[in-house]
Amino acid sequence: GFVVFRTPGARPVVPGPARIVHAAPKAPLSTPKPVPPPKPPVLDADALAERIASLDPDMSPAWRALLSAWQLPTDDSDVAIAMQCAPSLGADVSCLRERASLDALATIGRPVLLRLHAARRDAWALLEGIDATHVRLRLGATSADVPRIALLQAWHGDYAAIWRQSTQSPGPSDPADVRAFQASHGLVVDGVVGPETRFALSAGGPGPRL
Numbered sequence: 001g002f003v004v005f006r007t008p009g010a011r012p013v014v015p016g017p018a019r020i021v022h023a024a025p026k027a028p029l030s031t032p033k034p035v036p037p038p039k040p041p042v043l044d045a046d047a048l049a050e051r052i053a054s055l056d057p058d059m060s061p062a063w064r065a066l067l068s069a070w071q072l073p074t075d076d077s078d079v080a081i082a083m084q085c086a087p088s089l090g091a092d093v094s095c096l097r098e099r100a101s102l103d104a105l106a107t108i109g110r111p112v113l114l115r116l117h118a119a120r121r122d123a124w125a126l127l128e129g130i131d132a133t134h135v136r137l138r139l140g141a142t143s144a145d146v147p148r149i150a151l152l153q154a155w156h157g158d159y160a161a162i163w164r165q166s167t168q169s170p171g172p173s174d175p176a177d178v179r180a181f182q183a184s185h186g187l188v189v190d191g192v193v194g195p196e197t198r199f200a201l202s203a204g205g206p207g208p209r210l
Contacts, residue, residue: 040136040143045150052118052154055140059083062113062124065138066162069111069126069208085160087195092165096195099157102148104186106130108203109210114151115158124160129210165198166205 043051063082064074072078072093085095105112105127113124114137129136134145172178175191182189185200193201 040145042134042145042147043150044147045153048116048144048146048150048154049118051139051144052116052123053121055121055123057121057123059124061140062126062138063160065126066111066113066160070162070164072162082162089162094163094165094195094198096161096163096199098159098161098196100159100196101157101186102130102135102151102155105159106210107185108200110161110163110199110203111208111210113160114155115160116154117156118154127159127210161199163199163202164205164207166202171197171201171204 060076060079060083064079067074067078067082070093072082082089082095085097087094087096089095112127114127116123116125123139126138127135128138128143134147135151136143136145137151171193172181173193178193178197179189179191181187181200182191182197187196187200
């Protein structure tokens with residue numbers, strides 16, 4: 001066997017307490033700030049006219065964009081039906097083609113299609129936003145900001161709208177109240193709840209807004 005020799009006078013080695021090494025706290029990972037989307041270009045009257053003239057005369061992309069804004073089906077057959085703009089497109093979906101001022105559409109605050117004219121070419125653009133000086137239009141596959149004064153050179157008031165009937169806010173029924181509502185929304189004041197008035201009443205319900 002093995003013989004263990006002990007050095008005379010040597011003390012046994014007693015292990016000391018273990019040292020606990022604390023790891024340095026890690027620096028928190030920095031969250032990258034979201035990059036804001038680029039702003040759409042601003043088109044003056046001449047640039048808008050050129051853009052309208054360059055658009056495909058096919059109206060279906062604009063109608064598809066309007067249906068999509070309302071989260072409605074956008075198959076080719078659905079778009080074809082919507083383009084006919086019958087007063088009722090479904091159980092609670094309505095369509096309207098009319099004329100209005102820009103201020104009236106701003107008061108309602110819903111996306112609509114505007115019929116634009118330039119160089120003997122008509123095109124439909126989706127109204128996506130509006131403020132005191134500019135509108136935002138979806139022209140084809142891209143959007144652009146247009147000064148109001150420039151838009152009025154290409155738009156004569158024709159628009160098309162799709163909306164869902166709201167059961168939450170049926171609106172006024174008394175003719176006097178209807179006339180007051182119509183006056184406040186820039187509508188023809190006749191006391192009758194027709195399609196334009198029903199569209200304006202939809203502003204109080206759910207759905208896309210400018």
